[in-house]
Amino acid sequence: MTAKAAAAGPAGAGPFSMFERMVAWRYLRPQRKEAVVSVIALISFFGIMLGVAALIIVMAVMNGFRAELLTRILGINGHLILSPVDLPLDDYDAIAKRINGVGGVKYAIPMIDGQVLSTGTAGPGTGALVRGIRGEDLGKISLVATNIRQGSLVGFDTGEGVAIGARMAENLGLVLGDTITLVSPEGDATPFGTTPRVKTYPVTAIFEVGMSEYDSSIVFMPLSEAQLYFNMDNQAQTIEIFVDNPDTVDALKPAVEEAAQRPVYLADWRQRNQTFFSALQVERNVMFMILTLIVLVAALNIISGLIMLVKDKGHDIAILRTMGATQGAILRIFLMTGAAIGVAGTLAGVGLGVVVCLNVETIRQFFSWLSGTVLFNPELYFLSQLPARMDFGETASVVAMALVLSFLATIFPAWRAARLDPVEALRYE
Known part of the structure; x- marks a missing residue:
């Protein structure tokens, strides 16, 4: 050892050394005389855990709810709706073929929509939306074609039957092969005025897309039969256009208008x-901002717990300072003590949130059974199951926010501990 090194003395421990980590861990362990501090630390841990878990779960459910609704709404309705201007849409077949040739368009489907009153063998009548569509086009709507629960769409155009939703069949007491009666206010003109049109159709297929609004109200009818029923001979009401990417509908509008070769009005799904x-x-x-307050309150608990810990450990801090511990070492010790609570609570919250999101439907069914009530009623929330879809970027932002709040909460108490004067702390010892 050189004379210069000997004069300087032994080198102290570096930042975040084993000594500092050992002291920080010792302050985290519960001790009988520090029961209040330990309880506050435990409350802070559970507060951050529950806050992070609640944020992840609620955001995942909101994302899943939006994604499922978007999938079902856009799966059964066109992304672009073409309506005629001035003249009836009697050349719908030619227009649909030209639009099908536009790049980015999956298929164009001529349709007729009409409101009716539907009645069955049981229960009161209910309002329904009749959608006149060709059988080949109905097969292209995969959300319906792949969710046929009873019957088949084979021979849909020639069978003079209709396809109805599962909830409508249940509400009206209908099964496959029964007849459904449809009443339209736009009926035949007589000397005594317009009389409602009443006609019965056999139920040839029952579908279930998982969205109660559609399963309880939509009736698919062959286009040729709908033209007769609604007095629209050789006409279509609209052409619904399904595209490859729903977010690019604005870019496709000029090409679709050009392919139509006539004045039309285009409305997109947005x-x-x-x-x-x-x-x-x-x-x-709003839910994100409200639930963030839970994490903020837990972070404030970290501040109060550390302030009490600093006050309780004033004697120990003074002794460490007299033994050579620097202000920076004391600052880092209490930073690690508080940050450990935040990091552990955040990681536990992420784990709890992921577990709940992966089993959210099972948990819903369990609480429904436990309470004897229907939680997440499909009649109110449109969907038959509770969806949850976690987004990695969103989850990462929740974790980052919780960690930043936890670290910020430790700064003031750690700074007070580092500024503690050992002479004042040991004056009356």
């Missing part, structure tokens, strides 16, 4: 559902 999805977005943002 215009038709703007209020609904805007309300979902607002609700999601």
Whole structure:
């Protein structure tokens, strides 16, 4: 050892050394005389865990709810709706073929929509939406074609039957082969005025797409039969256009208008559902801000717990300072003590949130059985199951927010501990 090194003395422990970690861990362990401090630390841990878990679960459910609704709404309705201007849409077949040739378009489907009153063998009548569509086109709507619970779509155009939703069949007491009666206010003109049109159709297929609004209200009818029923001979009401990427509908509008070769009005899925999805977005943002307060309150508990710990450990801090511990070492010790609570609570919250999200439907069914009530009623929330879809970026932002709040909460108590004067702390010892 050189004379210069000998004069300098032994080198102290570096930042975040084993000594500092050992002292920080010792302060974290519960001791009988520090029961209050330990309880506050435990409350802070559970507060951060529950806050992070609640944020992850709620955001995942909101994302899943929006994604499922979007999938079902866009799976059964066109992304672009073409309506005629001035003249009836009697050349729908030629227009649909030209639009099918536009790049980015999956298929264009001529349709007729009409409101009717439907009655069956049991229960009161209910309002329904009749959608006139060709059998080949109905087979292209995979959300319906792949969810046929009874019957078949084979021979849909020639069978003069209709396909109805499972909830409508249940409400009206209908099974496959029964007849459903449809009453339209737009009937035949007589000398005594317009009389409602009443006609019965056999039920040839029953579908279930998983969205109660559709399963309880939609009736698919062959296009040729719908033209007769609604007095629209050789006409279509609209052409619904399904595209490869729903977010690019704006770029496709000029090409679709050009392919139509006549004046038309185009409405996209965002215009038709703007209020609904805007309300979902607002609700999601508000829930995030409200649940963030849970994590903030838990972080404030860390501050109070560390302030009490610093006050209780004033004697120990003074002794450490007299033994050579620097202000920086004391600062880092209490930073690690508080941060450990935040990090552990955050990691536990992430684990709890992931477990709940992966089993959210099972948990819902369990609580429904336990309470004897229907939680997440499909009649109110449109979907038959509680969805949850975790987003990695969103989860990472929740974790980062919780960690930042936890670290910020430790700064003031750790700074007070580092500023403690050992002479004052040991004056009356």
